[in-house]
Structure formats: structure tokens, C-alpha cells
Amino acid sequence: MSQDLVPAASSTSRATLVNVVRTVLLVLVIVAAGWQLIVHWNEVAATVAKLQWHRALLAQLAIVFGIMCSTLSWQVLLDDLGKPIGVGRGAQIFLVGQLGKYLPGSVWAYVLQIELGRKAGLERARVFAATVFSLVVAVVAALIAGSFAIPRLMAQDARLSWLPWLYLLLPFALAMLLPPVLTAIVRFGFTVLRRPRPDHPVTLRVVLASLAYAIGTYFFFGAHLWLLADTREGLTISPLSLCIGTMGIAMLAGLAAFMLPSGVGAREFVIIVALTPVVGVGPATAYAAVSRAMFILAEVGAAGVAAAVAVITKHRDREPSVVTIPTASD
Numbered sequence: 001m002s003q004d005l006v007p008a009a010s011s012t013s014r015a016t017l018v019n020v021v022r023t024v025l026l027v028l029v030i031v032a033a034g035w036q037l038i039v040h041w042n043e044v045a046a047t048v049a050k051l052q053w054h055r056a057l058l059a060q061l062a063i064v065f066g067i068m069c070s071t072l073s074w075q076v077l078l079d080d081l082g083k084p085i086g087v088g089r090g091a092q093i094f095l096v097g098q099l100g101k102y103l104p105g106s107v108w109a110y111v112l113q114i115e116l117g118r119k120a121g122l123e124r125a126r127v128f129a130a131t132v133f134s135l136v137v138a139v140v141a142a143l144i145a146g147s148f149a150i151p152r153l154m155a156q157d158a159r160l161s162w163l164p165w166l167y168l169l170l171p172f173a174l175a176m177l178l179p180p181v182l183t184a185i186v187r188f189g190f191t192v193l194r195r196p197r198p199d200h201p202v203t204l205r206v207v208l209a210s211l212a213y214a215i216g217t218y219f220f221f222g223a224h225l226w227l228l229a230d231t232r233e234g235l236t237i238s239p240l241s242l243c244i245g246t247m248g249i250a251m252l253a254g255l256a257a258f259m260l261p262s263g264v265g266a267r268e269f270v271i272i273v274a275l276t277p278v279v280g281v282g283p284a285t286a287y288a289a290v291s292r293a294m295f296i297l298a299e300v301g302a303a304g305v306a307a308a309v310a311v312i313t314k315h316r317d318r319e320p321s322v323v324t325i326p327t328a329s330d
Contacts, residue, residue: 055228069213249270
């Protein structure tokens, strides 16, 4: 056997093993979730049946506003690294690219964003830098939001006693977002990729704007959970902070479970743990399942609208302009 075939065979074996592990994890999560629903089916069904349509609608709208904030958090970083492309084009790249997270291995979302950016005429280095640093911003925002819920989550389930260790990431993430550090990293990356470097340093205003939008994302996601679970018999206005913190930790858990599509299972586990002492395990399971369905609907819908706008705009730009023939009276 030729020696150059050995690395290729080894790489293929590793890829096969990773795919098998992903598949096994996904099956286990689906089985566990299915069993949870079966065991508490009566309570789940009753909870879903009692959902108030106007509160469910507001909860759905809250997700949409959260997605908008997430898009703008990424957009301000992208626009600062080159000529601004506008929210419309940015939404098309970001929202459609985000659908890649529903594939096993959330990295596909970032790969898809980079490729969509390239097709839109943007340099891969620029989209990659904006995507990476928007991810760092999202982690910082999630940790800030999560601080509202961690003490209660730990008290409610000993399996979450490791949550404070997440905050070891915070100093490093904050250091990466310091404008001089961020500017140095961006310029180094563009130099390595042999692309023209940005002609100005990243400003504190841009970083703070991105962070503010990211925090807004978790506020709206938390409001979504609060609106969904507030039956007027359990949750009141006081646990809003708990719901905001829960969604921050839930999103971090989903990010950590990167081998699963969109962190399925990990996010729901955190939501169920947070809501069980307030509404009971059956309703908490129902709210986690309904929340997942709402997120899918909102993300697919937003991406669909962005893609449709892109198609309509492209078709309109291709239409020939009407040429008027001057008459004698002109």
C-alpha cells in the first residue's frame, strides 16, 4: 500500500467515527425526549391545550425580535470591517446561513454564512471575522444574562453544579473584545489570508453596539419563555429575570452540544429544570417542546422571507428599463 494512502484512510476513519458518534448522540437525545413526552403525556397535552393564543402569538413575536437583534449584532461588526452592505443583504447572509445549525455539527452555520457572503461579493475573511467575533459577543451576552438564573438552576438540580465554571470563559472573551486586541486579531487574520486590512481600528462603540444587540437577543428570548409559560397560575412578572437567564444558559448549553443539530436536547433540559419547580415537570416539558417548535418556525420563516426578498430584488434589477420614444411635441 502506498504511504500517501495511509493519511487519507486515517482521515476517512476519523470522519466515519465522528459521524457514528453524532448519529448515536442524536438517537439517544430523540429517544430520551420521546420518553419524557410519553411519561408526562397527559400533563403535556393538557398544558398545550390551555395555551392562550394571544400569549403564544406574543411569544412568537418575541423570538422574531430576538432574531432581529442577533442579526444586527453580527451586522454592526461586519459593516465595520468594510463598506456597509445594508441590513437587507446582511439579513440574507446571516439568517439563511443560520439554518446550517440544524445539521449535525453547528459549524455548518458559519460555513454557510461565509459562502453566502462570498456569493454576495464579500471577502471570506471579512465574513469569517464578523462571524467569529459575533459568536464571542453572543457568549459574553449569554453569560451576563445567565447570571440571573444560575443560582436557582443550581439549587434545583445538582447536575447543574458545574455552571459557575462557565464564567472562566468570561475574562478571555472580554479580553478578545477590547478594541485594540480585536483590531490586532482582525489585522493579523487579514494579513495571513493575504487580504487588504481594514483601514481603521475597531471602535469601542461598535463592540458595545454589538453587545447591546446580543443582550437584547436574550431579553426577547427570555420574554418569549415567560410569555409562553405564564399561565397566571404559576409564573408572574417576578420570574422574568429567571426566564431571561434560563435562555442565556440554554443557548450556551446548545452551543456546547455542537455535535447535535442546533443543540437539540441540551437547551430543552435547561428549560425543563428551570421551570419544573414553578409549573411542574409535565408543563415544563410541554413549554420546552413548544419553544423549540416556535424557534424553528421563526428561524425558517425569517430565512425564507430574507431569501424571497433577495430573489425579488434580483429579478427586479434584471428587468429592462422602459425606454420612451420622444414625440414631435417633445
